[in-house]
Amino acid sequence: MRSGDDEAFDAMGRLGFGTNEAEVLVALHELGTATAREVSQAADVSRPQVYSAVESLENRGLVNVQHANPREFQPVTVEETGSLLTRRFERDIERVTDRLEEAASRREGPSEEREDIWTVRGREAVTERITQLVRDAEARVVFGVKSTDLLTEGVREALAERAAAGMDVTVLSTDAAVRERFADVADVTVFAPEIHDEEANHTGRMLLIDDDTVLHSVLGEEELPGTSRETAYWSAGSGFASTLVAMMERTLQAQTT
Structure with a gap:
C-alpha cells in the first residue's frame, strides 16, 4: 500500500471492505482486466487471498468474472461502484433509522419538565x-x-x-x-x-x-x-x-x- 493511499484505504475500511478486498479492488481498477496472478503481483496479495477477495467483491456487484482459463477479473466502472455503494448504505441507514424510530415510539414521555443541558x-x-x-x-x-x-x-x-x-x-x-x-x-x-x-x-x-x-x-x-x-x-x-x-x-x- 502506498503511503499516499492511507486515507482512501481507511475510508474503504469504514465502508466495510477488508484489507485484501480494498487492495484487490484498487489493483483491478489500475489493471482494468487481469488474472489472479497479475492481481497478486500488483496488490502484493497471495493468489488464494485474491480469489477470496474477488468472490466477495463479485457478490457485491463490484467485479465481473470471465470464466476462461485462466479466469479473468474486471471491475465495474467507478461510477457504477459509487452508485452501488451509495444505494447499499442508503438502505442500511434507512433500516437503522426505521428501527430507532420504532424504538423511540415506545418510549414514555417525561411526566414533568426536564432541565436538560x-x-x-x-x-x-x-x-x-x-x-x-x-x-x-x-x-x-x-x-x-x-x-x-x-x-x-x-x-x-x-x-x-x-x-x-x-x-x-x-x-x-x-x-x-x-x-x-x-x-x-x-x-x-x-x-x-x-x-x-x-x-x-x-x-x-x-x-x-x-x-x-x-x-x-x-x-x-x-x-x-x-x-x-x-x-x-x-x-x-x-x-x-x-x-x-x-x-x-x-x-x-x-x-x-
Whole structure:
C-alpha cells in the first residue's frame, strides 16, 4: 500500500471492505482486466487471498468474472461502484433509522419538565445538530458564527430555507466573509455585532431557535494543525433555555437599537 493511499484505504475500511478486498479492488481498477496472478503481483496479495477477495467483491456487484482459463477479473466502472455503494448504505441507514424510530415510539414521555443541558463534541457533530435545529424551527432563527470555516454550506442552505418559508432569520458575525455569503440570500437579516467580552474569542457558534431552544459552542485547543476542537451545549424547552433566550434577546435588542 502506498503511503499516499492511507486515507482512501481507511475510508474503504469504514465502508466495510477488508484489507485484501480494498487492495484487490484498487489493483483491478489500475489493471482494468487481469488474472489472479497479475492481481497478486500488483496488490502484493497471495493468489488464494485474491480469489477470496474477488468472490466477495463479485457478490457485491463490484467485479465481473470471465470464466476462461485462466479466469479473468474486471471491475465495474467507478461510477457504477459509487452508485452501488451509495444505494447499499442508503438502505442500511434507512433500516437503522426505521428501527430507532420504532424504538423511540415506545418510549414514555417525561411526566414533568426536564432541565436538560446536552453536550455535543466535535465539529461535524455540532454542525449536524445546528442544521437539524434550524430545520425544526417554526418562527425564528438567530445564528451567530465566528468565521467562515464554521459556516458550512449545509447550515447556510438550512438558514436560507427557513427564511424562504417566511421565518425571521438573523445571522450575526464579525467576519465580513461570513456576511458576504448571505449577500444573495433574500429575507435574511445580517449584521456585525459589537463584541467587548474577551471570552467571546472562544465562542465558535451560537443559535437561538423560536423562544425555547439555544445552543452555544466553544472552541478549544487545536486538535490537528489548523483545526480547533469544538464543543456545544444546547437545551430546549427547559427553564435554563428560557433564561438564556431572554439574555440573548436583551443582547440582540441592545445591538440593533
